[in-house]
Amino acid sequence: MVKREQRAVQDFFYLDEIWQGSSRENPCVEKSLHNEMGDFKTIYIHESEKLAIREYHSIYHEDCTLKSTVDESLYVEMSFFLHSHTIKDRIDGRPNEYLPYHGYVYFVPKGANFEVTLEKHKNYRHVDMYLEIGHLEEWIATHAYVKKFVEDVRADRAAHLFPAGIPICPEIANLLLDIKASELDAISREYFIKGKIYLLLSLLFQKAQHMAAPNKKQSVTLRQDEQDKLDHIAQLMEQNLDKFYSTEFLAKEFGVNEFKLKKGFKQRYEMGLFEFAIKLKMQRAKELISNRSHTFKEIAYLLGYSAPSSFSVAFKRATGLSPLQYSKGVG
16 A cells, blocks of 8 residues: 555656646646645646746655656756755665755756655645756856766766755745746747746856855854754744744754854855745745735735734835735736
8 A cells, every 4th residue: 555655656746748737828737646645736837848847745644765766867957945854865876965945956867766755744845847958058168067967967877966055045036936927928938937947047056156165254063963953943934934033032942052053054044044034934925915815914914024014124125126016016
C-alpha cells in the first residue's frame, strides 16, 4: 500500500506531457491529489514549446523518502523554494541541500537515481521553471562557470549552477508574482514571461557575483541545532503573519543568544528578522489584493497591522505603490 501511494505521488509530480496538461489560453490550471501520504497540488502557471512553469504545494502526513530513476531529462530546472525549511536530496548518491527562500538552477540527467527525504506536517511550496539550455547561453561570454554548466548539460551530466543557492530578494519575489498574475493573451503572455525569465536570470547572476565578492564582515559560526532553530523561527513567522515578533521574544522562546539570532539569521537568510517578516507579509498582501476577496482594512488586520494606514505605508515602502495603485495594476 505504501509503495503504491508513493508511486501515485511520484506520478502526480512527474513532468508528463508538459505542454498538453493545460490550455495556453487558460493559465494557472490546478490539479490536486489527496491520499494517505498527504495533500498535493500543482498549479500550471505557463506552458509553451520551450518553457513551462509550475507551482507545487505538498504536505506529507508522515516522514517520507521518495526514490526514483529519471526517465528523461530535456530541461534545465530553475527552482525557487518558498517555504521555511531545508530540503535535502541525493542524485546518484551525491548530497544536495536546498535552503529556505533560495533559488537554484540545476540539471538532472536521464538515468540518474534520485532520492529526497521530506518531513511530515511541513508545508512545502516551490515554483519550478523548466527551461531549454539556450536560455543560459547568453551568459557564457561573461561568466566562465556558465560555460562549464552548459557543457555538463549537453554531455548529459548532473550539474548545479549555484550550488549554495541564491537568496530570494524582494525583486525576485516580485518577478515571480508578476509571472503568476499575468492575464495576457497567449502570444503576449509568452513574450512577457520570457522577458521576466531573463530578468530573473540576470538577478541570480548579479546576486551570485555579489556573494562571491570578499566579505570583510566577521561571520557567525552556527551549530546544526542553531541552524535548525533559525529555520523554525522563519517557519513561525511564515505561519503567523498576523503577528510581529520581537528579537527578545524569539531569543527567549527558542533559547538562542540575541546577538547570534540577529547575526546568524541575517547570515543564513541574507536579511534581518524584521526585513524577512515584512517580505512575507508583503508577498501575502499582494496575493490577497490580487484575489480581491478582502478589503484593504481586512488585509491590514490579517497581516498584524493595528491600522490600515500603517499597512498602506509599509506596502508603499516595499513596492513603490499604494495598495489601491497595486490593485488597479493587477486588475
